[in-house]
Each structure stands twice: as C-alpha cells, then as structure tokens.
Amino acid sequence: MSWAGFLRDGQQFLPILLQGVWVTIAVTLCALALATALGVVWALMRTSGKRWLEWPAMIFTNVIRGIPILVQLFYIYFVLPELGVDLNAFQAGVIGLGIAYSAYMGEVFRAGILAVDSGSIEAAESLGMSRARVLSRVVLPQAVRIVLPPYGNNLIMLLKDSSQASVITVAELSTQARLIASSTFKNQEVWTLAALLYLCLSIPLILLVAWLERRFGRR
C-alpha cells in the first residue's frame, strides 16, 4: 500500500464512508437520548424505596444486561414484526441500542444517586422542601457530577457499539466499510480509513468527558 495509492483510494471511498459516519452519529445520539431518559427512570425506580417500583426495574435491567446487544437487535428487527410491530432498520437500531444502554446508564445513575451525601438530602428535607425539589435541587445536581465520568465512558462505548447495528442493515460506518471492502477487496485501505474515522469521532468525546470532569469535578 503506497501513500499515493492510499490517498487516491481514500478520495474515492471517503464520500461513501462519510455517509456512514452521519448515520453512526445519528444512531449514537438518538440511542443516547433514549438510554439516558430510560436510564434515569430505572435509577429513580430502583432508589425509590418502594418495592413495587424497585423490582420491575431491577428485573428489566438485569435481563437486558444479560443478553448480548446483537441478539437484542435481531429480536427487535426480526421478531417484533411477527408480533405486529414494524420498524425500519434505523428505528430498530436506535431502540435496541437505546434499551441495551439504558440498563448500563441506569446502573451508573443509581450509583451516582446513592453516592450523594445523605446529610445534604436530610438538610433539604428539614427545610421543608418537597420531594421533587429535593430531587431536582439537591440529589440530581450532585449526582450528575459523580456520574459524568462513567457516563462519558458509556457514551464512547455506545458510539463503538453502534457498529453492531450493521447486522440489521443499518447503513452506518462499518456497514459502508464492509460494502466497499467486499466489492473492491481493498481491505487494508478501507478498514484503516474506517478505524481512523471512528477515532475522529471518539477522541473529541474523550476530550469532552475529560473537560467536563475538570469543569464539574472541582468541588
């Protein structure tokens, strides 16, 4: 593989790969939104102190954590239509990854909530704040600071795991790369480019998480 040849191939492949990059970004962001929202729900249910809320959340998150993402994606894309739920590949990918990661996010959030100093929660209660206010003014702001590093870590893993959506034909970066590689047989060039593009996506995220840690971790 010469440099000149690599650059020439690169020029030719890059536009197709970039289409995949946009899909990867879209899948990651949509799945992140779903995983975060659901994760907060699981975490609040599991720290509610009410058994009828704790149990369903615990069972759900553990079942999800115990099944490979690949199998979950197949299930949503191929089995749900038999039950009358029709989803396109993108929707199925987002829902599959979002639900899978909601279990991991939920655990991260739960740990964050439990790590908040219980004394500050009592102090807020002793001032006569409502439960919702104690949560929004005292628990969550402190939990966010604790949770940011593991949350960022999960986000980077989610970005990379979005490549698993290729098994259900989502046209993200790794799908596009495989498409080109199998038609041109230029495996080295294609997969080197794909790896570089993934790094271009994940390194800014790594830097962002490090910055957030410094920004919020100060106190």
Added chain:
Amino acid sequence: MIEIDRLEKSFGTNRVLDGISLTVRQGQVVCVIGPSGSGKSTLLRCVNGLESYEGGEVRVSGRRVDRRSPEIRAIRREVTMVFQRFNLFAHRTALENVTEGPIYAAGESRASAEAHARELLAQVGLTGKEAAYPSQLSGGQQQRVAIARALAMRPKAVLFDEPTSALDPELVGEVLTVMRDLARQGMTMAVVTHEMGFAREVADHVVFMDRGRVVEEGPPAELLTAPREPRTQDFLRRVLRPLE
C-alpha cells in the same frame, strides 16, 4: 411551641426513646445533655419529622408532627434544624446554601431571599464569604453557614443537634458565640450538646437524658451544679473532670 408527649421510638429491638416527655416554650432555650446513645439526637429528629415514631406524640404549635402527612413541610419550615456534620449543599455557595430553602421551599423571590441571606451571613460573621463553596470554608464557618441557612426560613424555633461535636476545639467558640447571640435575641432553641459551659450560661432549662428517658431536669444552675440523681452526678463528674 414544641410539646413532646410520652414519645416512643425503637430501632429494631433497641428502644431509643422510652416514653419521653418534654416541652419547649416560646423564647426558651432548652439544652439536652446525656451520654451517647441516650436518644438525644433521635429526639430532635422526631421533632423535625426526620424520624417516624411508634408511640406518644410530638406537637409543634399544636399540630401533630407526622413525617408522612402533607403538613410536615409547613412544620419543618417553622422549626428548622442544624446538624452535627453541617450537611451543607456541597455544590452550592454559602449564599446559595442560605437562599435554597426560602426560594425552593417557601417560594420567596430570589431578590428578597438574597438580601435576607446577606444579612444573616453578616450576623454569623461571614461577610465576604458569600461566594465560597463549603469545601473552601473551615468547619466553624460551615456550621455558621448552616445556622444562617436554618434562620433563613424565619423559623419560630431552631433545633441544634450537637452543633459543635464535629469541630476542632479551637473552632467551637465561634459557633457557640453565634448561638448565644441568637438566644439573647429571643430565639426558641432546643440544643443537644456536650458543651456544659454553654448550657450553664445560655440555657433556661437543662434536661439530662439516659436510655431514652428523662432522668432529671431543671434550671442549669441547679442541675449542673447540684444534681439530685446519682446517674446525673456520675455523668457530670465524668464530663467535667474526666481524669479523676
């Protein structure tokens, strides 16, 4: 103001409060002393509704304290609490710690809450520390922020749960001074403390508790210098002359 009537509370099989009765009248400063594990802190926590209780009753201004009733929030705004470990909001500045309750529990406007908070921080000697975070303050300063936070609700009474027990000895004085000034202004206070000097000088009434019961109570001059009960005599001798 605060009426505690035959209060009973257990943690598992451990009976922490064993039918205790106590009254704090308007403008009165009541100090509760006694050995660790005698139920003093639990007693205060029941008054603030931070603990539930099984028997008897706690009333604040005639209203029953029940931590599960909707009324509890109104009661807590009337009787606020200062904790042994300060329990400040670590993610907020001194000023924000003080305004948090008025704005988010009492619905006061930010402008008036901040003006009041600055006055209170000045009153506890913390002018210039408004923008400091708790981690940037000494223990004594943190506890004074906590006192300002408790006063910001314009409470009818303040509960102090061993407010100086977590402090370096040299920082105890600055907190006790603030509390003494507060008492002189006529604030109703219930203070769980090991500071006998403070109890003697500031309290109107001292209660000695052991094993969830009131062993003896009376004016500080009587109880602290000439206790009747052997258990009280024994406790005071150990506290005042630990080496003998």
